[in-house]
Amino acid sequence: TKPIHVIGGGLAGSEASWQIARAGVPVILHEMRPVRATDAHKTDGLAELVCSNSFRSDDADYNAVGLLHWELRQAGSLIMQAADAHQVPAGSALAVDRDGFSEAVTQMLTSHPLITIERGELTSLPPEDWDNVIIATGPLTSPALSEAILARTGEDSLAFFDAIAPIVHFDSINMDVAWFQSRYDKVGPGGTGKDYINCPLDKAQYEAFIDALIAGEKTEFKEWEANTPYFDGCLPIEVMAERGRETLRHGPMKPMGLTNAHNPTVKAYGVVQLRQDNALGTLYNMVGFQTKLKYGAQAEIFRMIPGLEDAVFARLGGLHRNTFLNSPKLLDGTLRLKADPRLRFAGQITGCEGYVESASVGCMAGLFAAAAAQGRDLTPPPATTAMGALLAHITGGHLVHEEEGAPRSFQPMNVNFGLFPPVEAPNKGEDGKRLRGAEKAKARKLAMTQRARSDFGSWVQEIGLPQMAG
Ligand code: FAD
Numbered sequence: 001t002k003p004i005h006v007i008g009g010g011l012a013g014s015e016a017s018w019q020i021a022r023a024g025v026p027v028i029l030h031e032m033r034p035v036r037a038t039d040a041h042k043t044d045g046l047a048e049l050v051c052s053n054s055f056r057s058d059d060a061d062y063n064a065v066g067l068l069h070w071e072l073r074q075a076g077s078l079i080m081q082a083a084d085a086h087q088v089p090a091g092s093a094l095a096v097d098r099d100g101f102s103e104a105v106t107q108m109l110t111s112h113p114l115i116t117i118e119r120g121e122l123t124s125l126p127p128e129d130w131d132n133v134i135i136a137t138g139p140l141t142s143p144a145l146s147e148a149i150l151a152r153t154g155e156d157s158l159a160f161f162d163a164i165a166p167i168v169h170f171d172s173i174n175m176d177v178a179w180f181q182s183r184y185d186k187v188g189p190g191g192t193g194k195d196y197i198n199c200p201l202d203k204a205q206y207e208a209f210i211d212a213l214i215a216g217e218k219t220e221f222k223e224w225e226a227n228t229p230y231f232d233g234c235l236p237i238e239v240m241a242e243r244g245r246e247t248l249r250h251g252p253m254k255p256m257g258l259t260n261a262h263n264p265t266v267k268a269y270g271v272v273q274l275r276q277d278n279a280l281g282t283l284y285n286m287v288g289f290q291t292k293l294k295y296g297a298q299a300e301i302f303r304m305i306p307g308l309e310d311a312v313f314a315r316l317g318g319l320h321r322n323t324f325l326n327s328p329k330l331l332d333g334t335l336r337l338k339a340d341p342r343l344r345f346a347g348q349i350t351g352c353e354g355y356v357e358s359a360s361v362g363c364m365a366g367l368f369a370a371a372a373a374q375g376r377d378l379t380p381p382p383a384t385t386a387m388g389a390l391l392a393h394i395t396g397g398h399l400v401h402e403e404e405g406a407p408r409s410f411q412p413m414n415v416n417f418g419l420f421p422p423v424e425a426p427n428k429g430e431d432g433k434r435l436r437g438a439e440k441a442k443a444r445k446l447a448m449t450q451r452a453r454s455d456f457g458s459w460v461q462e463i464g465l466p467q468m469a470g
Contacts, residue, residue, distance in 0.1 A: 056094070
């Protein structure tokens with residue numbers, strides 16, 4: 001069989017190579033380090049963890065990333081084997097000795113008879129005779145390759161920054177205060193004239209909010225981030241607030257064209273709008289609210305907004321260097337570039353976020369690529385599983401509708417329960433009493449993870465994945 005080429009030996013590329021080799025197909029893994037460095041990696045090891053040494057929660061009952069750990073282990077993941085073997089104590093989280101972890105991944109890939117590792121940078125799109133390629137070059141994809149991808153995919157298809165507005169779970173928004181309405185009741189394509197959730201602030205609330213933004217603790221901007229292009233279009237809200245106390249009222253918080261459904265005669269001084277973020281309608285993003293505020297400060301300050309006093313955030317805002325594709329537009333259901341299907345993408349460059357998520361997308365890409373090399377069809381994991389939910393976020397359904405002038409709404413995301421289809425959960429406890437609040441949320445999470453594990457187990461059987469590693 002012709003080898004599959006995997007570009008980038010990070011979390012995704014390492015896992016993809018492993019899955020391909022396990023399926024019996026030869027792989028050539030191209031990693032540019034140490035020939036060429038990135039701004040964050042420090043070693044020449046494969047699957048180097050660039051920052052934290054945590055894979056986050058290992059709880060497969062109540063946590064979406066813990067569920068992803070479980071699914072990866074079921075799929076015989078190299079990343080999870082190396083992580084489990086190099087675990088360090090971290091409560092209910094899975095944290096690893098980063099050097100031991102990376103060395104184990106490097107060793108297992110190097111010693112596999114079907115895997116060849118070549119050190120060197122890919123500076124252009126792969127040559128035409130590589131007909132089955134996975135590009136997993138990560139958030140810090142080298143500039144030459146980024147430009148080649150940009151030239152192939154088109155202008156609005158590759159972003160260099162996450163300008164992330166916070167995302168809120170719909171069921172944590174107080175709709176006794178907030179209301180649904182599009183500005184001037186405008187009906188856009190696919191819209192209803194009631195597409196946004198609006199949170200009103202009076203003058204005193206607005207002034208207090210501006211004070212809090214200005215005083216809030218910010219994260220530093222790294223020099224190499226500051227020098228990356230495409231920054232002008234996405235000013236953080238606290239920078240806007242510093243430029244003038246009224247700036248936000250004329251920008252993302254403008255109250256024009258909106259009437260408070262609960263209190264029609266009182267005009268709001270400022271309005272925060274939230275836009276539906278996933279097709280399920282379980283997540284809403286705060287429009288124009290990208291920020292460099294520290295996470296703790298964000299949660300505290302955003303809960304000052306009427307209607308968001310009990311907001312639960314699926315992700316907080318941020319702004320940092322991150323090369324990623326507008327995947328829902330560009331990729332098909334098995335992660336191939338629609339415009340050039342010999343190229344498949346994996347890892348953070350597809351618009352997932354996090355070590356475990358990147359490894360999971362690498363796992364799926366490896367399985368898809370190996371199946372293609374062997375002339376087999378491979379059904380993607382069901383959307384009810386953590387991997388399937390992540391794949392659905394990346395490849396489709398995520399863009400609700402794009403209005404003119406609105407910022408792109410596809411943003412990288414960690415796996416979270418908001419990405420899963422709704423589930424029937426018990427509404428009574430064992431004592432027969434009606435479940436409420438936190439208890440109800442817990443029951444729903446458990447129902448989701450139980451459904452996921454059952455469906456993932458069936459999928460693994462259906463596709464005939466070898467149960468043992470290697
Ligand atoms: P990577 O692991 O970065 O792997 C990509 C590989 O491709 C690299 O080894 C790189 O050298 C190589 N490469 C790049 N271009 C080329 C080329 N042209 N030719 C050949 N090889 C190439 N996630 C977390 O869960 N926790 C964190 O604490 C965390 N911190 C982060 C901090 C920073 C500064 C960044 C940028 C990201 C962070 N992330 C974190 C997000 C993300 O999960 C990790 O970056 C993760 O490593 C992504 O996996 P990946 O396989 O997609 O990319």
